Amino acid sequence: MTRILVVGDVITDVVAVLGGPFAPGSDTPATIRVAGGGQAANTAAWLAAAGVPVTLAGVAGDDQAGDTRLAELSAAGVTTAVRRAAGAVTGTIIVLSAGGERSMITERGANLLLRPADVDAARTPDVTRLHLSGYALLSEATRPAARHALRQNAATSVDAASAEPLRQVGAQAFLSWVRGCDLLLANADEAAVLAGPGRPDEQARTLAAATGGTAVVKRGAAGAIWASADGSLTELPPSLAASVTPVDPTGAGDAFAAGLLAALLHGASPMNALAAAHALGARAVTTIGARPPGR
Numbered sequence: 001m002t003r004i005l006v007v008g009d010v011i012t013d014v015v016a017v018l019g020g021p022f023a024p025g026s027d028t029p030a031t032i033r034v035a036g037g038g039q040a041a042n043t044a045a046w047l048a049a050a051g052v053p054v055t056l057a058g059v060a061g062d063d064q065a066g067d068t069r070l071a072e073l074s075a076a077g078v079t080t081a082v083r084r085a086a087g088a089v090t091g092t093i094i095v096l097s098a099g100g101e102r103s104m105i106t107e108r109g110a111n112l113l114l115r116p117a118d119v120d121a122a123r124t125p126d127v128t129r130l131h132l133s134g135y136a137l138l139s140e141a142t143r144p145a146a147r148h149a150l151r152q153n154a155a156t157s158v159d160a161a162s163a164e165p166l167r168q169v170g171a172q173a174f175l176s177w178v179r180g181c182d183l184l185l186a187n188a189d190e191a192a193v194l195a196g197p198g199r200p201d202e203q204a205r206t207l208a209a210a211t212g213g214t215a216v217v218k219r220g221a222a223g224a225i226w227a228s229a230d231g232s233l234t235e236l237p238p239s240l241a242a243s244v245t246p247v248d249p250t251g252a253g254d255a256f257a258a259g260l261l262a263a264l265l266h267g268a269s270p271m272n273a274l275a276a277a278h279a280l281g282a283r284a285v286t287t288i289g290a291r292p293p294g295r
């Protein structure tokens with residue numbers, strides 16, 4: 001079995017699933033959980049749950065949170081090549097989740113210390129694909145490491161990460177950084193930032209043409225669209241998408257990415273890969289938190 005190297009953030013998630021409308025300046029009841037998070041770490045955990053050998057490259061603080069996060073990942077079956085930065089704190093995100101949507105308040109902490117050498121230290125001869133969290137590209141501090149990762153001699157995939165930071169850096173800049181990657185994943189909001197307004201199929205084709213590879217637009221309960229560099233499309237329609245009652249959408253996109261990569265690693269067709277990805281993403285929204293249950 002070949003190995004996937006995932007590069008990006010290790011985070012502590014404080015997830016609050018609101019029990020009603022948010023009441024500014026007052027109290028809102030919620031179910032609150034503290035657990036492991038970070039787009040890259042979540043994707044690595046879901047890959048391990050799918051039986052894929054996976055290594056995570058990143059940076060954590062030399063604090064108790066870092067100890068806990070790395071122990072969780074190791075217990076989940078992830079090989080951790082995570083540098084511990086002396087005097088730094090492990091990143092934390094406060095996630096407010098309600099009605100199938102979530103907003104995040106982020107302190108990236110030690111994740112901002114990611115360097116090209118961290119990527120190199122994590123590479124092993126069995127790595128055949130490198131998957132990059134887009135957050136590493138969206139920060140000026142970690143962009144050199146992220147761009148170094150994309151120049152490695154392996155198939156590369158990128159998750160576009162988050163719509164608002166994409167707006168801040170600009171679509172043209174981001175697409176120039178990911179030009180040449182084999183696979184770009186974006187949700188509906190991210191696709192609108194990167195490709196402009198329009199139909200999802202048009203956005204997917206635009207992104208595929210921009211990267212020169214494959215682009216996948218994730219549409220939640222509406223399915224997903226795969227566009228190849230030659231302009232051909234594969235659509236997973238809502239009728240074939242997994243149907244579940246959502247509890248918390250945190251980590252659903254990360255699970256989707258893991259399901260897609262795992263299926264492609266086993267030679268799945270685009271349609272079957274989209275179906276596998278959507279099924280894993282649907283599984284993620286049925287629990288609180290961003291990781292596989294029990295991991």
